[in-house]
Amino acid sequence: MRKEVGRVTTEERDEIQTLFERKNGLNELAKILTPDNNELYEKLVMDLGETETKFQNWWNSMASKYNWESTPEGHWEIDFNDCVIYLVTPV
Amino acid sequence: MLKYLTVLLDDTSVSFCHYSERNRINPITLDYLRKAVRFAMLENLNVQFVWPAHQLPEEYKDVIASIDHTNIAPLSLTEDADITVLSMTEFHQCPDNANVVARITLQELIEGADILASLFSKANRVNIVITNPDDFHDNDIEAYRSALTKLSETIYNEWASGHDIQVNLLTDRMLLTEMNNCNAGHESITLAPDGRFYACPAFYYGNDKCLGSIDEELDIKNQQLFSLDYSPICRKCDAWHCRRCVWLNKKYTFEVNTPGHEQCVMSHIERQVARELSLRIKNLHGFTPGEEIKELDYLDPFDILQK
Amino acid sequence: MAVRMAVLDLVAGHAHMDAKTAVQGHVMVLVRGGVWVPAKEVVQVVAVDIATNLTKQTGRSWQHGLAKNVTFIVTKDCQLACKYCYLVGKNDKERLTWEVAKSAIDYILSRESIFTESSVIWDFIGGEPFLEIELIDRICDYIKTEMYRLNHHWFNSYRFSFSTNGINYDSPKVQEFISKNRQHLSIGITIDGTKRKHDLNRIWKGDGPERGSYNDVVRNIPLWLQQFPDGGTKVTISSADIAYIKESVLHLYELGIKEVNINVVFEDVWKEGDDALFEQQLLELADEIIDKDYYYGHACSFFAEYIGKPLDSVKDNGNWCGAGRMLAVDAAGNFYPCTRFAAYSLRDKKPIIIGNVRDGIDFNKLRPFLTLDRITQSPQKCRECEVASGCAWCQGENYDAADTDTIFQRSTAICKMHKARVRANNYYWNKLFRKLEMEGKRDEFESNRPKHNSPIC
Known part of the structure; x- marks a missing residue:
């Protein structure tokens, strides 16, 4: 089941969308970069970790700021189109 | 609506604009000339004949005399000319009180603005035509501004001494209250020695497509595109003195209704210097000729449209 | 929902045990079909994004159509010889080389101050682009690496x-x-509808008896939909196809394609009576979609509520397509404002080349495209048209069909077809809304209706 539980600002949406896109980009880059490419490979490894952390921090910080409704089995999702946060629970 | 018919009497007819005429003599036929005169009468057009330096047969002159007209001619024919075209080497021979076209390269203008300024004391009106506008680039902006500023100083001095010389690049904008451009293809049309119509002589000399012929009909497809209303950049612009050269437009952008960056920038530098000149003349005469020219923070109106 | 939301842009928050305190849960993202997987394994969340040139009617263009579109014309060859194909100069000689592609990428990526759009769509077009899959793979690897290396x-x-x-x-x-x-792909497969409709135009190249390509395409649809469940298809209608519109759209729905984007060809191919036949087909299609409740899960671009309204000469003065805001490069290394201005796309006109990979873009050549508006290029009848909205044009076709070498003369070859579409569209919405009201579902429909973005080509 999917229920609207809140909304973030467009700036906040932009932030998580950029992180999301970057994470995807890094993941796919990781498929083609090899350790031979010293400079980029090291940068990528660090970047993956940092981006993952920023991504998680965003959710933590937004959850804290907006105090969205939650359930033990549920999770939240964001619709990038309209900044709406949904609580999704198993039916 | 068409108002003017320009008739090139020969392939060597003197160039009064950016283009270059041809070297090989090839006069318009008498038949075409007669038809041109008749066409102008029927369509109620003002006729401008553009003369070559060499002599034309007497019967040509009889046909030309059969209609009220304006003569654009080289210096050698200045006695009969309404507008005399001068190259840089001829500036010192400028007739008194003449209406002249002064053709000069960009480099000559930038490096030798003084020579051009020497015309201002003799002529009543000087139309400065840069013969190689292609050579203007953004790194010439300051040099061009500087050259025009020098010219504006001479103009100011002439006005101060009671000689209100008109110089297209600088005084026209001061005096105008709306766009006043070349309007080739919209208000004027050219008949070339080949009996065909072109938007202006430059299209003929550039081997562009014709717009019909005197034997058949004038056929300007998409004529609206030659008009100001159909130019998204120009209709928002207030560089009213700009030649808005449709030939350069076509050359730079492939479209007659769209000016290239360089033409816009040059016109806006002229507008800027005209603005400064108008402020000085206001102090001189106690009034501003025409409307006040507002200060702008751009040189290319395209940039504003994109915001 | 009548038409599904743009799920491609959904991303989950963290797996939530206790939202106030939990930080240890995996980051989760939604994969189509409702399966959730830990982020480290996720590969599919943004996989579904059909080609932006297919989405103008549905409001699903990526980044609202504001992304820069860079098109590589990788080959002018194709296995097919579709009868309506606008590419008049297809051949198997002009293939993009790696050197030219690399030069184009280097030029573009080294000029971040010029290409300021926040997003980019790297588009690969043919002919048939997948004929050059090895080159494409190399190009994409290079793009990814270089974008990253250059920050x-x-x-x-x-x-x-x-x-x-x-x-x-x-x-x-x-x-x-x-x-x-996978996460950065947008793939649209073109299938025109039923076998007889598809095979009418989309035939194999070569001598001998005509051979349709339907069977060779349809066998790949399940795999495609498995990988791109929201994948849409583009259907092109020319005069001979009108009678098959209804059955084709319904057939595509049956194949599992939920988004069918259709346009009539812009070329002047329409015969007397085509508009009436077209309208009749659309009316029958409207009845089917509404009576069988397809509108809840399927979309057909013929029916969009915004079309058929008068347009304001000032507020609604934008150009229809993105020509000039796109950049296409061909095998010779020439740049075009859109692929439609390359020689192989043009019947009667010279190509409009706006630069090349060696000298860069001549920005003067872009000025007409970037200042082009609806009113300046439209004839009086279009300016005054009371059903103008949604009436599309192709800038390349306008140029090709114009009386002079200009992009400022709008072709009106589809005028009657648009008006027929408007009438059918009016019927569709009137009928649908009445039905929804009778069923008390109008509010539900309104709250889930798709958003429309600015059209781009």
Whole structure:
């Protein structure tokens, strides 16, 4: 089941969308970069970790700021189109 | 609506604009000339004949005399000319009180603005035509501004001494209250020695497509595109003195209704210097000729449209 | 929901045990079909994004149509010889080389101050682009690596887009490429509808008896939909196809394609009576979609509520397509404002080349495209048209059909067809809304209706 539980600002949406896109980009880059490419490979490894952390921090910080409704089995999702946060629970 | 018919009497007819005429003599036929005169009468057009330096047969002159007209001619024919075209080497021979076209390269203008300024004391009106506008680039902006500023100083001095010389690049904008451009293809049309119509002589000399012929009909497809209303950049612009050269437009952008960056920038530098000149003349005469020219923070109106 | 939301842009928050305190849960993202997987394994969340040139009616263009579109014309060859194809100069000689592609990428990526759009769509077009899958793979790897190496802002927002005839979609090389770039792919397969409609136009190249390509394409549709469940298809209608519109759209729905984007060809091919036949087909299609409740899960671009209204000469003065805001490069290394201005797309006009990979872009050549508006290029009848909205045009076709060498003369070859579409569209919405009201579902429909973005080509 999917229920609207809140909304973030467009700036906040932009932030998580950029992180999301970057994470995807890094993941796919990781498929083609090899350790031979010293400079980029090291940068990528660090970047993956940092981006993952920023991504998680965003959710933590937004959850804290907006105090969205939650359930033990549920999770939240964001619709990038309209900044709406949904609580999704198993039916 | 068409108002003017320009008739090139020969392939060597003197160039009064950016283009270059041809070297090989090839006069318009008498038949075409007669038809041109008749066409102008029927369509109620003002006729401008553009003369070559060499002599034309007497019967040509009889046909030309059969209609009220304006003569654009080289210096050698200045006695009969309404507008005399001068190259840089001829500036010192400028007739008194003449209406002249002064053709000069960009480099000559930038490096030798003084020579051009020497015309201002003799002529009543000087139309400065840069013969190689292609050579203007953004790194010439300051040099061009500087050259025009020098010219504006001479103009100011002439006005101060009671000689209100008109110089297209600088005084026209001061005096105008709306766009006043070349309007080739919209208000004027050219008949070339080949009996065909072109938007202006430059299209003929550039081997562009014709717009019909005197034997058949004038056929300007998409004529609206030659008009100001159909130019998204120009209709928002207030560089009213700009030649808005449709030939350069076509050359730079492939479209007659769209000016290239360089033409816009040059016109806006002229507008800027005209603005400064108008402020000085206001102090001189106690009034501003025409409307006040507002200060702008751009040189290319395209940039504003994109915001 | 009548038409599904743009799920491609959904991302989950963290797996939530206790939202106030939990930080240890995996980051989860939604994969179509409702399966959730830990982020480290996620490969599919943004996989579904059909080619932007297919989405103008549905409001699903990526980044609202504001992304820079860079198109590589990788080949002018195709296995098919579709009868309505606008590409008059197809051949198997002009193939993009790696050197030219690399030069184009280097030029573009080294000029971040010029290409300031926040996102980019790297588009690969043919002919049939997947004929050059090895080159494409190399190009995409280079793009990704270079965007990252240069810290280019596009690394955070890019897609690779393809419009394919689908014939070699299941080949190992194409599949390997898809697997490798899944999260950034947008692939549309063109299938025109029923076998008889598809095979009417989309035939194999070559001498001998005509051979339709339907069977060779349709076998790949399940795989494609499995990988791109929201994949849409583009259907092109010319005069001979009108009678098959209804059955074709319904057939595509049956195949599992939920988004069918259709346009009539812009060329002047329409015969007397075509508009009436077209209208009749659309009316019958409208009845089917409404009576059988397809509108809840399917979309057909013929029916859009915004079309058929008068347009304001000032507020609604934008150009229809993105010509000039796109950049296409061909095998010779020439740049075009859109592929439609390359020589192989033009019947009667010279190509409009706006630069090349060696000298860069001549920005003067772009000025007409970037200042082009609806009113300046439209004839009086279009300016005054009371059903003007949604009436599309193709800038390349306008240029090709114009009386002079200009992009400022709008072709009106589809005028009667648009008006027929408007009438059918009015019928569709009147009928649908009445039905929804009778069923008390109008509010539900309104709250889930798709958003419309600015049209781009």
